[in-house]
Amino acid sequence: MTRRAVTVLIIGWLAVHWTAVAYEFDHFPLTDAGMYANWKKKEILSYLVRDTESYKQGFTITRRDGATDAVRMEELNLPRRHMYQLYFQKIHRRPAPLLLRSFNKTLGHEPDDPGFIVRITVPYVVMHRRADDIGNVWTESHVTTLDWDEKWRKSW
Amino acid sequence: MAQVVVKISEAWNRFWFTGYSAESLGLIRLCFGIGLFFFNLTQLWTLLLIDASGDPFYYVRPVWYFEPFGLEHNFPRLDLVLLATLQLATLSMAFGYRTRLSTLLVIVLVCYLRGVRDSILGEGHHRYHVPFNLLVILAVARSGGGHSVDARRASNTGAPPAVEEWQASWPIMAMQVYTASFYFWSFLAKVRTTGWDWFFDPRRIQDLLLERSLTWGVTAQGEPVFNAMPYWLSQQEELCRLLGVGTLVMEAGFPLILLVKRPLARLAFLAGVAFFHLANLVLAYVSFALLPIAFFVFFDLEKARLQLVAWRQRRARDVVSGSP
Secondary structure, three states, rough: OOOOHHHHHHHHHHHHHHHHHHHOOOOOOOOOOOOOOOOOOEEEEEEEEEEEEHHOOOEEEEEOOOOOEEEOHHHHOOOOOHHHHHHHHHHHHOHHHHHHHHHHHHOOOOOOOOOEEEEEEEEEEEEEEEOOOEEEEEEEEEEEEEOOOHHHHOOO | OOOHHHHHHHHHHHHOOOOHHHHHHHHHHHHHHHHHHHHHHHHHHHHHOOOOOOOOOOOOOOOOOOHHHHEEEOHHHHHEEEEEEEHHHHHHHHHOOOOOHHHHHHHHHHEEEEEEEEHOEEEEEEOOHHHHHHHHHHHOOOOOOOOHHHHHHHOOOOOOOOOOOOHHHHHHHHHHHHHHHHHHHHHHHEEEOOOOOOOOOOOHHHHHHHHOOOOOEEEEOOOOOOOOOEEEHHHHHHHHHHHHHHHHHHHHHHHHHHOOOOOHHHHHHEEEEEEHHHHHHHOOOOOOOOOOHHHHHHOHHHHHHHHHHHHHHHHHHHHHHHOO
16 A cells, blocks of 8 residues: 555544544444443432342243243353343343344244243342432332234244 | 645654554554453353354344344354454464454454354444454554564565555554544543533442442342442442542543653553553453553554663673673
């Protein structure tokens, strides 16, 4: 490459990066530095309690034939760290069709199979505390339920 | 007006095209490459734990560049082979064996394996951004011209093609600019999405520390069952404020390193940033502890090597002559 070509390359490279920054492309692959940037001031701080044993029991699922069962990390062939994140974080944040598709495809179930997973339920506990008195804590129990919708067959 | 243009042009050329040799670039490639070997392990180690003989896992959400290729699930056995290949290619790049080809292979494999890791749970991490951009610059530049197997082979078969000062300098400066910019963009992102409260309100740091302190479980009183340090620190308001302001100084002030030429001053600043990443790992489990492998680009390692060689020679002479 000639020196002139390098100059053009550098100018183009800087222009692409800084345009992405200027236009606030949060997930532009070259400049995405937004992780940990977003924060909202809260009076009540709420955190999901992570019980290091519960996720090893797996997800409680309901099959199309009505049977209930558990799906463990060994069946999904996920390492412990991924299962931990899935159980305590992602399952509560990701859209239901994505998760149900992932589980069923991994386990080899088609929508008409009696073993097809139509529901995933995950109980969880949230610990609350006041921001100005963090020693004062109280907890609440919740359940995340992901239900299969037959409309999703189209994108199966 | 013409004088201004000439001055700008001279400053541009001085900034981008002077100051470094092929050996400087080669040593940066070597040190960064060895660091990358370990960095890859810290980022991709979960792939090693997947049962290679087990079934593939269908991704929760594939990364954007997997979709055109129809990549919907991982390939447990193949992924392990590719991870081993990545590590070999990383070492090959570091030691300058078929440097450009090795670097391109590392880029492709990092893209793929990072994609596998992120697609499994539908995540999007930015931990590879700095190393990835450095790799691209090393691939475009003639980074195998010094301290490399390629340079040694070329000199054995005749005169190696010379890498001129400008050819060695621009990639080093581009790597410096990118790394400094990355920290500065982090500062901009915080100001834009949260405002100055991110840095000046101690509750931001307190919130992060409290959330992360629960990673390993929590007692009924709300205390962590493991690693009490983040929980303790979250209750120290002034320290939390100091950490917030320290983050502001580090991220917003990082580009100033480009103007600082004294190696010791650079070293002091970058050691502080490295400590920041280490503290983040211990207190908040943020896996950026090995990002400082990118900081080699801020030093003329060849100059340091020559100074070390000269010092050792002086010392050897002193020993022979019997002087203290």
